[in-house]
Amino acid sequence: MRYIDDTVVKKRMTKRITFNKVWKSLFFLATTFALVMLAILLYRIVTQGVGYLNIDFLTNFASRFADKAGIKAALIGSLWLMGVVAPVSIVLGVGTAIYLEEYAKKNRLNDFIRMNISNLAGVPSIVFGLLGLTIFVRMMELGKSILAAGLTMSLLILPVIIVAAQEAIRAVPNEQREASYGMGATKWQTILRVVLPAAIPGILTGSILALSRAIGETAPLVVIGIPVILQFLPNDLLSQFTALPMQIYDWAKRPQEAFQYVAAAGILVLMIVLLMMNSIAIFIRNKFQKRY
Amino acid sequence: MVVRERFEQELKEVQEQFVEIATNSINALKMSFEALLEQDLEKSLKIIEDDLYINRLEEEINDRVILMIAKQQPVATDLRRLMVLVKAASDMERVGDYAVNIAKETIRLGKEPLIFPTTNLQSMCNKTVEMLESIITAFREEDTVRAKEIAELDDYVDDLYGATVTLLLRAGAESPSHISQFTHLTFVCRHLERSADHATNIAEHLFYLIKGKHYELNN
Amino acid sequence: MVLDFKEEKSVVKSININVKPSAEVAKKVVYDTRNLNLWYGDHHGLKDVNLSIYENEVTAIIGPSGCGKSTYLKTLNRMVELVPIVRTSGEILYRERNILDKNYTVEELRTRVGMVFQKPNPFPKSIYDNIAYGPRIHGIKNKKILDEIVEKSLRGAAIWDEVKDRLNQNAYGLSGGQQQRICIARCLAIEPDVILMDEPTSALDPISTLKVEELVQELKKDYSIVIVTHNMQQAARISDRTAFFLSGEVVEYDKTDVIFQTPADQRTEDYISGRFG
Numbered sequence: 001m002r003y004i005d006d007t008v009v010k011k012r013m014t015k016r017i018t019f020n021k022v023w024k025s026l027f028f029l030a031t032t033f034a035l036v037m038l039a040i041l042l043y044r045i046v047t048q049g050v051g052y053l054n055i056d057f058l059t060n061f062a063s064r065f066a067d068k069a070g071i072k073a074a075l076i077g078s079l080w081l082m083g084v085v086a087p088v089s090i091v092l093g094v095g096t097a098i099y100l101e102e103y104a105k106k107n108r109l110n111d112f113i114r115m116n117i118s119n120l121a122g123v124p125s126i127v128f129g130l131l132g133l134t135i136f137v138r139m140m141e142l143g144k145s146i147l148a149a150g151l152t153m154s155l156l157i158l159p160v161i162i163v164a165a166q167e168a169i170r171a172v173p174n175e176q177r178e179a180s181y182g183m184g185a186t187k188w189q190t191i192l193r194v195v196l197p198a199a200i201p202g203i204l205t206g207s208i209l210a211l212s213r214a215i216g217e218t219a220p221l222v223v224i225g226i227p228v229i230l231q232f233l234p235n236d237l238l239s240q241f242t243a244l245p246m247q248i249y250d251w252a253k254r255p256q257e258a259f260q261y262v263a264a265a266g267i268l269v270l271m272i273v274l275l276m277m278n279s280i281a282i283f284i285r286n287k288f289q290k291r292y
Numbered sequence: 293m294v295v296r297e298r299f300e301q302e303l304k305e306v307q308e309q310f311v312e313i314a315t316n317s318i319n320a321l322k323m324s325f326e327a328l329l330e331q332d333l334e335k336s337l338k339i340i341e342d343d344l345y346i347n348r349l350e351e352e353i354n355d356r357v358i359l360m361i362a363k364q365q366p367v368a369t370d371l372r373r374l375m376v377l378v379k380a381a382s383d384m385e386r387v388g389d390y391a392v393n394i395a396k397e398t399i400r401l402g403k404e405p406l407i408f409p410t411t412n413l414q415s416m417c418n419k420t421v422e423m424l425e426s427i428i429t430a431f432r433e434e435d436t437v438r439a440k441e442i443a444e445l446d447d448y449v450d451d452l453y454g455a456t457v458t459l460l461l462r463a464g465a466e467s468p469s470h471i472s473q474f475t476h477l478t479f480v481c482r483h484l485e486r487s488a489d490h491a492t493n494i495a496e497h498l499f500y501l502i503k504g505k506h507y508e509l510n511n
Numbered sequence: 512m513v514l515d516f517k518e519e520k521s522v523v524k525s526i527n528i529n530v531k532p533s534a535e536v537a538k539k540v541v542y543d544t545r546n547l548n549l550w551y552g553d554h555h556g557l558k559d560v561n562l563s564i565y566e567n568e569v570t571a572i573i574g575p576s577g578c579g580k581s582t583y584l585k586t587l588n589r590m591v592e593l594v595p596i597v598r599t600s601g602e603i604l605y606r607e608r609n610i611l612d613k614n615y616t617v618e619e620l621r622t623r624v625g626m627v628f629q630k631p632n633p634f635p636k637s638i639y640d641n642i643a644y645g646p647r648i649h650g651i652k653n654k655k656i657l658d659e660i661v662e663k664s665l666r667g668a669a670i671w672d673e674v675k676d677r678l679n680q681n682a683y684g685l686s687g688g689q690q691q692r693i694c695i696a697r698c699l700a701i702e703p704d705v706i707l708m709d710e711p712t713s714a715l716d717p718i719s720t721l722k723v724e725e726l727v728q729e730l731k732k733d734y735s736i737v738i739v740t741h742n743m744q745q746a747a748r749i750s751d752r753t754a755f756f757l758s759g760e761v762v763e764y765d766k767t768d769v770i771f772q773t774p775a776d777q778r779t780e781d782y783i784s785g786r787f788g
Binding site for chain 2: 773
């Protein structure tokens with residue numbers, strides 16, 4: 001006796017196949033909607049900004065006149081900012097991830113810590129800005145400097161880096177560690193020679209994506225009170241500076257129409273920087289990815 | 293849950309074939325002796341003919357066991373059981389050959405009336421058949437007690453053989469004109485005694501099967 | 512019914528042909544396990560294990576899944592400690608020192624006792640770097656010495672001829688069987704005394720399996736080998752002694768010839784002849 005009745009199967013077949021097509025179209029529409037919106041946005045920005053995008057724009061300081069306005073201080077300032085954020089967040093983040101994944105014992109406290117790090121990644125950036133303002137700017141008296149902003153940004157993206165690094169470390173198969181321990185290697189030798197080399201593509205990809213977030217983040221800088229119009233470049237970590245998103249924000253809120261186009265040009269620069277960083281991330285991932 | 297059901301089933305079939313070859317050989321031996329007493333040449337010829345079947349049975353047991361070893365890779369008792377089956381089947385096949393030999397002696401004797409008393413030969417034959425029949429049961433039940441008893445019977449057959457051969461030699465010396473008849477009967481004696489030895493061999497195999505060691509049962 | 516032959520020696524003479532007294536003499540003990548008990552949390556994984564492992568022999572450990580055979584193997588180089596909830600009692604003497612003693616450094620032990628794992632696990636590095644890994648962590652930097660170790664180890668694992676022209680290629684480009692022999696070579700590079708093998712052929716095809724088995728026979732001339740295997744025929748083919756584990760206990764431990772011919776325990780017989788369950 002068979003439970004599957006062939007006539008019933010045949011009868012329902014058309015209906016089932018139709019349903020399959022309907023769902024497929026729905027998902028396709030969802031994707032298309034996002035893509036179209038993105039395309040419109042990009043089109044607006046490129047058409048508005050491309051006229052202002054030239055060498056002068058990159059080499060001029062900010063100005064009251066839209067024609068003479070440049071992004072030099074903000075671009076260099078953002079690079080300085082990354083100079084602080086990248087080493088601080090990667091060293092702290094990877095260190096934390098190594099500790100949590102390789103050394104920390106499985107107990108409630110550590111589980112609690114692990115869970116909260118993931119939660120921290122979801123905290124609004126303005127909250128981190130307030131934290132930075134209180135601790136770095138006021139308590140540690142670093143002022144509105146690159147260092148204060150950099151440390152704040154590091155805190156902001158630290159959870160993201162930790163989680164990414166944890167995932168990358170966890171993805172290294174245990175057999176690899178066992179092989180190393182089995183030859184008498186210590187834990188540190190195993191981490192240094194086996195775990196990290198295998199995890200580095202994942203860690204770098206995660207870190208670069210996190211840094212991209214830091215470079216585009218505005219709210220913490222606003223809270224700290226970074227100046228917008230600067231006519232000089234920073235010369236050390238305690239110097240004042242401005243950053244790309246701040247500059248764009250400032251231009252965008254000006255009443256003159258010409259500055260809207262300047263803002264669009266600024267956005268283009270920011271997006272090119274972001275795209276470059278993401279490309280590097282993808283390149284690293286593809287080039288160094290290990291298969292087991 | 294019965295694991296290796298297939299193996300068990302095949303083993304059972306081969307064991308049944310062993311019983312078949314054993315029964316056939318014993319019957320052949322019995323019949324060959326009857327034919328000798330009755331001087332029945334027809335019967336003797338039939339025994340010779342039927343031996344082909346016994347030989348084929350032995351080959352079949354051999355082939356099946358080889359296949360089982362190759363395909364199922366038995367170990368320990370299972371493996372010994374198969375090896376012992378092959379050896380015991382070969383012993384039984386030899387018994388069949390001795391029946392053929394006796395039948396041939398009967399044919400050679402022809403219709404010449406037997407002047408030598410056959411009582412001793414009869415008891416030798418009875419004892420040998422008893423041993424061989426008993427060994428089938430011992431084999432089926434894997435019973436070492438019975439196997440040991442069978443091996444002990446061999447001494448009786450050996451003694452009878454010694455005594456009968458002496459009698460035959462003496463008879464030959466007394467009436468040389470019948471020397472060929474006595475010679476043929478001496479051979480019959482020899483064949484019966486060898487058949488009993490094969491029963492003892494099988495008893496020894498049975499010990500090896502159960503104990504995993506080699507024993508010499510008739511010292 | 513079976514006779515008890517202890518009382519009947521006078522009647523039935525037994526000729527023992529499978530005992531060769533000369534083989535009994537002068538086998539040195541490498542590992543001496545005494546009353547080893549092991550718990551995973553509440554689970555009693557190994558129960559009163561007593562086992563001696565001899566020099567230049569292949570000792571096979573067989574038993575159904577979850578019988579503790581792998582656990583025992585991993586206790587021999589204390590890899591079992593990677594599971595944090597493990598507790599042990601009793602002692603394992605390796606070359607007369609108790610390795611379960613807190614003062615025994617695992618790194619030292621694992622330099623003397625190499626391990627080959629179930630799944631081939633080369634590092635995603637070049638063949639050369641795989642083999643040189645062990646010597647390097649033990650501080651050898653001299654390129655010439657490393658070259659020599661790499662060649663010697665690869666030759667020892669019978670794979671030198673297959674890979675000598677591509678030492679700088681990634682070990683992952685090799686076949687499964689070759690990878691496993693690379694892992695054996697990597698293990699030889701730390702010049703161990705004992706090699707532990709945890710089902711080393713379970714992920715390999717039959718031909719590669721036979722190659723590894725041949726290799727094991729070669730290796731036992733210079734090393735003592737303990738091998739856990741699911742494959743009873745393999746244990747029968749390559750080992751000198753076999754231990755049968757069941758539910759954390761050693762049911763029977765004897766020469767392989769005895770285990771596969773005339774095991775003393777019915778459970779051993781049932782297991783090796785495939786009648787379990």
